Amino acid sequence: MTQDQVKVELKESDVQKIKTICAEFDNNGGELINVLHKTQNTFGYLPAEVQEVVAQGLNVSVAKVYGVVTFYSYFTMIPKGEHPISLCTGTACYVRGADKVLDELKKVLEIEVGETTADGKFSINCLRCVGACGLAPVVMVGDKTYGRVAPEMIKGILEEYQ
Amino acid sequence: MAYKMHLLVCGGTGCQASESAALVENLKKELEEQQLDSFAQVVMTGCFGFCEKGPIVKIIPDNTFYTQVSPENAGVIVSEHVAKGRRVDYLLYKNPEDNTPIAESKNMNFYKKQIRIALRNCGIINPENIEEYIARDGYLALGKVFQELGAENTIQVLKDAGLRGRGGAGFPTAIKWELTRKNEADQKYVVCNADEGDPGAFMDRSILEGDPHAVIEAMAINGYCVGATKGLIYIRAEYPLAIQRLKIALNQARNYGLLGNDILGSGFDFDIELRYGAGAFVCGEETALIHSMEGFRGEPTLKPPYPAQSGYLNKPTNVNNVETLANVPVIINKGPEWFNQIGTEKSKGTKVFALAGKVNNVGLIEVPMGITLREVIFEIGGGIKNNKKFKAVQTGGPSGGCLTEKDLDISIDYENLIAAGSMMGSGGMIVMDEDDCMVDVAKYFLDFTVEESCGKCAPCRIGNKRLYELLDKITKGKGTKQDLEILQNLGGVIKDTSLCGLGQSSPNPVLSTMRNFEDEYHAHVHDHKCPSGVCKSLMTYEIIPDNCVGCTACVRVCPVGAITGNKKEVHLISAELCIKCGACMERCKFDAITVN
Ligand SMILES: Cc1cc2nc3c(=O)[nH]c(=O)nc-3n(C[C@H](O)[C@H](O)[C@H](O)COP(=O)(O)O)c2cc1C
Ligand code: SF4
Numbered sequence: 106m107t108q109d110q111v112k113v114e115l116k117e118s119d120v121q122k123i124k125t126i127c128a129e130f131d132n133n134g135g136e137l138i139n140v141l142h143k144t145q146n147t148f149g150y151l152p153a154e155v156q157e158v159v160a161q162g163l164n165v166s167v168a169k170v171y172g173v174v175t176f177y178s179y180f181t182m183i184p185k186g187e188h189p190i191s192l193c194t195g196t197a198c199y200v201r202g203a204d205k206v207l208d209e210l211k212k213v214l215e216i217e218v219g220e221t222t223a224d225g226k227f228s229i230n231c232l233r234c235v236g237a238c239g240l241a242p243v244v245m246v247g248d249k250t251y252g253r254v255a256p257e258m259i260k261g262i263l264e265e266y267q
Numbered sequence: 268m269a270y271k272m273h274l275l276v277c278g279g280t281g282c283q284a285s286e287s288a289a290l291v292e293n294l295k296k297e298l299e300e301q302q303l304d305s306f307a308q309v310v311m312t313g314c315f316g317f318c319e320k321g322p323i324v325k326i327i328p329d330n331t332f333y334t335q336v337s338p339e340n341a342g343v344i345v346s347e348h349v350a351k352g353r354r355v356d357y358l359l360y361k362n363p364e365d366n367t368p369i370a371e372s373k374n375m376n377f378y379k380k381q382i383r384i385a386l387r388n389c390g391i392i393n394p395e396n397i398e399e400y401i402a403r404d405g406y407l408a409l410g411k412v413f414q415e416l417g418a419e420n421t422i423q424v425l426k427d428a429g430l431r432g433r434g435g436a437g438f439p440t441a442i443k444w445e446l447t448r449k450n451e452a453d454q455k456y457v458v459c460n461a462d463e464g465d466p467g468a469f470m471d472r473s474i475l476e477g478d479p480h481a482v483i484e485a486m487a488i489n490g491y492c493v494g495a496t497k498g499l500i501y502i503r504a505e506y507p508l509a510i511q512r513l514k515i516a517l518n519q520a521r522n523y524g525l526l527g528n529d530i531l532g533s534g535f536d537f538d539i540e541l542r543y544g545a546g547a548f549v550c551g552e553e554t555a556l557i558h559s560m561e562g563f564r565g566e567p568t569l570k571p572p573y574p575a576q577s578g579y580l581n582k583p584t585n586v587n588n589v590e591t592l593a594n595v596p597v598i599i600n601k602g603p604e605w606f607n608q609i610g611t612e613k614s615k616g617t618k619v620f621a622l623a624g625k626v627n628n629v630g631l632i633e634v635p636m637g638i639t640l641r642e643v644i645f646e647i648g649g650g651i652k653n654n655k656k657f658k659a660v661q662t663g664g665p666s667g668g669c670l671t672e673k674d675l676d677i678s679i680d681y682e683n684l685i686a687a688g689s690m691m692g693s694g695g696m697i698v699m700d701e702d703d704c705m706v707d708v709a710k711y712f713l714d715f716t717v718e719e720s721c722g723k724c725a726p727c728r729i730g731n732k733r734l735y736e737l738l739d740k741i742t743k744g745k746g747t748k749q750d751l752e753i754l755q756n757l758g759g760v761i762k763d764t765s766l767c768g769l770g771q772s773s774p775n776p777v778l779s780t781m782r783n784f785e786d787e788y789h790a791h792v793h794d795h796k797c798p799s800g801v802c803k804s805l806m807t808y809e810i811i812p813d814n815c816v817g818c819t820a821c822v823r824v825c826p827v828g829a830i831t832g833n834k835k836e837v838h839l840i841s842a843e844l845c846i847k848c849g850a851c852m853e854r855c856k857f858d859a860i861t862v863n
Contacts (some may be wrong), residue, residue: 136562137563179544194466199625200624200703236281237280238469238629239629251282
């Protein structure tokens with residue numbers, strides 16, 4: 106799945122939800138990033154259609170909202186997988202072989218970083234240092250952390266979620 | 268009810284990843300079942316630092332330090348140690364030299380040379396309980412500032428102490444506070460920079476997870492001294508545990524009247540709000556951070572005006588790093604003379620480092636300024652993993668440089684590290700061994716910079732991309748002598764012409780590795796070889812005729828049909844077809860395949 110393929114039709118209740126979030130922050134354009142955090146927490150991602158409603162709610166241009174969403178890597182326009190996989194690519198993990206683990210993940214799931222598998226089950230995301238360098242290289246699936254991961258372990262880890 | 272014994276369990280991110288939460292549950296359950304729960308108490312603390320050996324359990328009062336404790340070990344700790352006072356030998360840390368168990372952390376090499384000031388409470392108190400912070404002189408400094416010192420004397424104390432910013436640049440903290448104080452305005456702000464974007468660093472996160480009140484107290488002091496009634500903590504949204512503990516701590520401080528109106532009857536009003544970063548390294552730069560808090564893209568702007576003149580919402584704003592702030596309350600309590608006798612002439616106090624990479628003891632350490640890299644890597648870090656040879660140590664993250672064997676005896680301070688061609692940075696310290704390729708490491712950091720450049724100015728946006736492409740070309744064996752010259756020149760231009768610290772320092776990893784590992788660059792360019800065997804394109808897989816028995820296992824496993832040979836004849840790998848996947852080497856039972 107890539108960004109262009111995501112098309113959503115917002116229900117009236119979703120539009121209301123976004124408007125409520127904007128109102129919580131006094132419809133103040135300066136709170137854009139906080140509004141986006143909360144909106145992404147609610148919907149899981151920020152497709153173009155959602156961004157439009159946010160822009161209206163805060164009375165800023167859609168271009169500004171899009172500019173902010175694409176600037177920050179934490180915001181995503183693609184829904185994450187049911188089991189989002191995050192791989193630490195901090196320096197400590199890198200020198201302990203995180204790139205090989207990433208290659209294996211991409212190979213097994215047949216997707217690139219930032220994408221979601223067609224069945225919506227997994228997505229891959231790279232993080233910079235999760236603070237568990239003692240366990241490098243580190244992979245997280247949802248909230249669960251796997252330490253000292255070797256490429257050979259990937260299949261086994263994914264099987265836990267099949 | 269006073270407990271006779273406390274079981275401190277590390278609740279830092281690293282240990283939580285190794286099931287320390289389950290361990291806490293099990294310990295509590297065992298205490299209950301063995302009816303010892305009124306005698307001993309389980310406390311989840313912040314990070315002990317010794318992440319390599321986590322999860323860690325420390326028992327007070329006898330200071331026993333258990334390492335790599337799994338949830339299943341809860342039973343024996345309670346039935347032996349808590350019930351009978353007998354140490355469980357097999358859970359103790361083993362001295363790597365002679366394998367004898369060491370029971371107390373103060374006797375371990377990892378801790379012997381550390382001085383814990385910023386981390387004073389991490390691993391000692393329960394960060395979710397303000398009483399424990401108060402019991403260790405918490406909020407005493409705030410009272411002292413209100414009642415005894417007043418704003419100007421407090422700033423003087425920090426000046427005498429010689430405290431410098433731990434966020435990277437080493438700017439004297441007192442001078443920054445003074446500037447913000449002098450600028451008159453109807454509203455001022457103090458900001459704590461907890462963005463910590465360096466890809467190998469987790470110091471600030473550990474402080475916030477282990478001792479959030481230290482930062483809150485320091486911010487209140489900061490606000491009082493500069494005349495600000497509002498504080499903001501800009502923290503990465505990727506730090507959920509730190510955010511949760513900060514929220515708890517802020518609420519407790521409010522309930523205790525340590526935040527809010529008329530704090531401790533001083534007439535001073537102050538409160539703190541959290542602002543979330545959204546994963547952009549450049550937002551650690553203070554002007555970008557301020558724009559991000561205002562709801563914009565985090566693009567830096569030219570200084571001056573400095574934040575102290577015109578910052579958040581164009582009001583005077585004091586930005587300090589987490590670790591800088593964590594030092595403030597202790598300095599006020601113990602006095603500047605106590606602090607400034609630690610360290611070197613120009614760099615006082617301690618520095619927290621996230622020691623990681625190929626060392627035996629990965630972890631969070633706090634060492635006095637002036638300690639040597641050798642002491643840090645070989646004594647505290649316990650030397651290089653798997654008895655490999657030390658090659659380089661990277662400090663300062665993507666803005667820093669790689670130092671080598673010849674630099675191991677310089678003493679660590681702001682000036683010395685810069686003189687050696689690196690920098691202090693925020694505290695990431697990554698150790699590399701003979702298996703790491705320095706061209707590849709430089710490429711790793713450039714990849715990071717290209718990704719994180721905000722794109723505002725051309726030298727950084729385009730120049731770094733070109734640097735990356737050149738490095739990529741070199742790691743693929745296609746680099747030329749001229750490319751090396753271009754790297755040098757372009758690196759210099761980017762440094763001279765970029766707007767913010769990111770661009771001004773981004774070529775450092777390339778330039779420092781070129782300076783220190785010239786041979787390695789030449790090997791890639793002239794000999795088309797990667798001496799460390801990292802750069803895939805430069806490897807060749809070959810068959811050792813003497814070992815090959817002609818079993819055809821490799822012929823069958825090669826995915827691209829690059830291996831030819833009949834049964835019982837020596838096989839041959841075609842260098843042209845080979846994609847260097849290594850499948851043949853894995854399959855061969857006779858060690859007949861080598862990689863060069
Ligand atoms: C690209 C870039 C990234 C930075 N990242 C951080 C950071 O993550 N944390 C931090 O405290 N300072 C960071 N800084 C330094 C800040 O701009 C600023 O100097 C610091 O927060 C001031 O606090 P201090 O005086 O207490 O060190 C960064 C600077 C640059 C140029
Ligand atoms: S140097 Fe790079 S990060 Fe800094 S302002 Fe310019 S483009 Fe942005």
